[in-house]
Amino acid sequence: MKKLFALLIAASLISAVATLVIAGSNVPEEVTFTPRFGTVTFNHAEHLSVGDCASCHHTGAYVTCSSCHGTQPGISNAKDAFHASCIDCHKEAQKGPVGCRACHVN
Ligand code: HEC
Ligand code: HEC
Ligand code: HEC
Numbered sequence: 845m846k847k848l849f850a851l852l853i854a855a856s857l858i859s860a861v862a863t864l865v866i867a868g869s870n871v872p873e874e875v876t877f878t879p880r881f882g883t884v885t886f887n888h889a890e891h892l893s894v895g896d897c898a899s900c901h902h903t904g905a906y907v908t909c910s911s912c913h914g915t916q917p918g919i920s921n922a923k924d925a926f927h928a929s930c931i932d933c934h935k936e937a938q939k940g941p942v943g944c945r946a947c948h949v950n
């Protein structure tokens with residue numbers, strides 16, 4: 845029981861640091877992708893000021909992009925969708941990384 849309680853405290857501390865609650869959904873502060881080409885860190889919290897939720901989550905469903913892209917027929921794969929979303933906006937904004945190794949570190 846004591847152990848379970850300690851675990852619950854640990855879990856709630858982690859989620860308090862790692863997520864923001866916005867309109868009832870748990871929004872991660874940071875998302876890390878680990879493709880073979882190199883790790884990409886997306887600071888979600890910093891990106892909340894660059895556009896509204898729908899400018900990235902175009903469907904309004906706050907789920908992972910790969911729950912459709914790369915997993916459902918007729919929809920572009922995850923690499924193309926991420927590159928189009930991330931890189932096109934950075935080019936347009938003239939801010940944020942556009943070079944391969946500026947985003948895929950290591
Ligand atoms: C600049 C683009 C961008 C904006 C703006 C944005 N998000 Fe995200 N969000 C993302 C990306 C990219 C992910 C990671 C998706 C993945 O792991 O495939 C994500 C992940 C999430 C997740 C976690 C999904 C999961 O199941 O892991 C939630 C919840 C979420 N966003 C909610 C929001 C809400 C609410 C807003 C507006 C307040 C918002 N987002 C604004 C790009 C954005
Ligand atoms: C519920 C399903 C679903 C989710 C979740 C989803 N998409 Fe999409 N997305 C679509 C559909 C359908 C299209 C239109 C068909 C196409 O162009 O592949 C699309 C098109 C796109 C396009 C334009 C086509 C391209 O690949 O250049 C981009 C960019 C994109 N999505 C990015 C994202 C990002 C980033 C996320 C996560 C933050 C996301 N999508 C989450 C279904 C989804
Ligand atoms: C709607 C526009 C938009 C989208 C979509 C977007 N970004 Fe950005 N990003 C920006 C802007 C604007 C900045 C510069 C912020 C600043 O300097 O104040 C930035 C900065 C960054 C930075 C450097 C600063 C930091 O936050 O560490 C990284 C890394 C980054 N973006 C990664 C990504 C990734 C990965 C994606 C896709 C999953 C993405 N971005 C999608 C607009 C966008």
Ligand code: HEC
Pocket residue numbers: 877878879880881882884922923926927930931934941942943944945946947948
């Ligand atoms: C703005 C950030 C950003 C930039 C710039 C960028 N990428 Fe990506 N890339 C991503 C994200 C996010 C993913 C999706 C990772 C995932 O789905 O796990 C990805 C996926 C990939 C993948 C597929 C994953 C794999 O290893 O199988 C490859 C290959 C790739 N990128 C190569 C490149 C190359 C080459 C360039 C330069 C021309 C580039 N990327 C520029 C963010 C970026």
